[in-house]
Amino acid sequence: MLVTALLPGLLFSETSSADLDPSIVGTDSSEKPASTGHDYYLAINPGVVVVGEDLVITRNETETVKSIGELDGGLRVSWHLDLTTADLRLGRYAGFHVLAWAGSMHFQKQVINTYDAEGKQDRVASDLGTRMSGYYSVIAPVFYIGSQSRYDGFRFGIGYGAQSLRLSGNFLFRDEDERVLLFSETSSDRTAFIRNLRETTLLSSGFNLTGGDPISSYLILNLSQPEVLENYGRYIMLRDGFSLRGNNLFLLNYLMRGPVSGKLNLSFEEAYGAISLGRNNLNLTRRAAGTGFIFMSLGTDALCPTKGCVFQASYGLTMFKERELRFALTNFRLSYSFRLVLL
Numbered sequence: 297m298l299v300t301a302l303l304p305g306l307l308f309s310e311t312s313s314a315d316l317d318p319s320i321v322g323t324d325s326s327e328k329p330a331s332t333g334h335d336y337y338l339a340i341n342p343g344v345v346v347v348g349e350d351l352v353i354t355r356n357e358t359e360t361v362k363s364i365g366e367l368d369g370g371l372r373v374s375w376h377l378d379l380t381t382a383d384l385r386l387g388r389y390a391g392f393h394v395l396a397w398a399g400s401m402h403f404q405k406q407v408i409n410t411y412d413a414e415g416k417q418d419r420v421a422s423d424l425g426t427r428m429s430g431y432y433s434v435i436a437p438v439f440y441i442g443s444q445s446r447y448d449g450f451r452f453g454i455g456y457g458a459q460s461l462r463l464s465g466n467f468l469f470r471d472e473d474e475r476v477l478l479f480s481e482t483s484s485d486r487t488a489f490i491r492n493l494r495e496t497t498l499l500s501s502g503f504n505l506t507g508g509d510p511i512s513s514y515l516i517l518n519l520s521q522p523e524v525l526e527n528y529g530r531y532i533m534l535r536d537g538f539s540l541r542g543n544n545l546f547l548l549n550y551l552m553r554g555p556v557s558g559k560l561n562l563s564f565e566e567a568y569g570a571i572s573l574g575r576n577n578l579n580l581t582r583r584a585a586g587t588g589f590i591f592m593s594l595g596t597d598a599l600c601p602t603k604g605c606v607f608q609a610s611y612g613l614t615m616f617k618e619r620e621l622r623f624a625l626t627n628f629r630l631s632y633s634f635r636l637v638l639l
Contacts, residue, residue: 336382336639337381337639338379338380338638338639339379339380339635339637340379340636341377341379341380341606341633341634341635341636342375342376342633342634342636343376343377343631343634344373344375344376344632345373345399345629345630346373346629347371347372347399347627347628347630348371348627348628349369349401349626349628350366350368350369350625351367351369351401351428351623351624352364352366352624353366353367353467353622354622354624355620355622356620363469363470363472364469364470365406365467365469365470365576366407367406367428368406368421369401369403369405370421375399376631376632377398378395378397378633379396380393380394380395380446381395383445385444388444389441389442390439390440391439392439392440394435394437395434395436395437395438395455396434396435397434398431398433399433399629400431400432401431401432401461403428403465403467404426405421406424406426406467406468407419407420407421407422408420408421408424409470409471423541423542424542426465426466426467426468426575427532427536427537428464428465428466429463429464429465429535430462430463430465430508431462432461433459433460433461434457434458434460434587436455436457436458436587436589437457438454438591439453439455440452441453445595445604446595446604447596447604447605447606447635448595450592450593451591451594451595452590452592453591454588454589455588455589456588456589457586458587459582459585459587459614460582460583460584461581461582461625462508462509462580462582463502463579464508464509464578464579465536465577466573466575466576466578467576467578468575468576469576472576474543474547474575475496475575476493476570476571476574477547477550479492479496479574480550483559483560485559486560486561489560490519490520490525490570493570494516496573498516498517500576500577501618501620501621502576502577502580502618502619502621503516503578503579503580504579504580504618506581507581509535509579512528512532512579513579519573525566525569526563526565526569528572528573529563529564529565529566529567529568529572530565530569532569533565533568538568544568547567548564548568551567552567580618582618585614585615585616586615587612587613588613589610589613590611591608591610593606593607593609594607594608600634602634602635604634604635605632605633605634605635606631606632606633606634606635607630607631607632608630608631609628609629609631610631611626611628612627612629613625614626614627
């Protein structure tokens with residue numbers, strides 16, 4: 297009698313528990329809220345990078361003759377910062393996302409033709425005393441194949457987008473003479489020498505008063521004013537670093553102690569500035585140059601201060617034209633970054 301009275305209550309109690317607890321056998325525990333596939337819309341990833349960059353500058357002299365300058369940035373360690381959007385998936389192991397990053401460029405060597413010990417023609421990177429530096433930023437949509445998360449597993453991919461950059465400095469075309477020697481010998485006096493330096497720089501193909509380094513532009517524009525050449529020399533030493541490599545030591549000695557020293561009457565800073573202006577000067581800003589790259593990345597929690605880190609190797613090419621000059625910038629990047637901020 298007692299069992300009969302309690303049985304309906306027990307059955308009702310078990311049915312209610314089954315409805316509330318999906319872990320009980322017989323319920324459909326596989327039904328879960330739909331996943332978006334990511335827990336963020338934008339990730340900020342700081343870190344470090346080992347980067348190697350080369351810049352090739354060409355100018356057509358005739359239909360068959362080109363002047364070529366090759367700048368070698370070597371390998372160096374720098375800071376790294378990239379921003380990544382969430383994935384737009386095309387399937388389980390493929391999709392798109394947008395990647396953006398920024399960095400700096402420094403070129404202290406140029407590739408020249410020489411001969412090895414056996415007398416065979418060779419090409420080596422040598423410090424000619426030229427200096428080039430700049431900054432850039434890239435934003436590009438990326439197609440990838442690989443793991444479902446950038447922060448967990450391997451991915452391979454390609455990207456193509458826009459690169460904004462700024463370049464300032466000087467370079468020599470291959471086998472080109474130092475123009476400062478010609479100007480020092482042909483100029484009648486100090487005033488004519490400075491005027492030739494100023495006019496040649498302002499009329500050069502890669503120099504733009506409204507782009508690149510505004511301080512350099514201002515000083516060159518006012519070069520004929522008293523003490524400006526001296527201030528320009530100081531500024532170049534501060535911006536690019538003082539160097540006696542390449543022809544710099546010989547040129548300094550020639551300008552200050554050679555046959556032309558009497559009519560030019562140059563101080564040390566003025567002579568150093570004149571050497572820089574006697575080369576091909578670049579001072580430009582490019583808003584959106586086309587850039588493409590391929591990459592391979594590994595996302596992992598190992599050696600990571602946060603919940604996700606990325607080791608990424610990439611190789612890219614950026615090409616653009618400025619007046620008569622054509623530029624081809626190639627770079628290899630091996631970066632380590634950690635996920636810091638999610639939005």
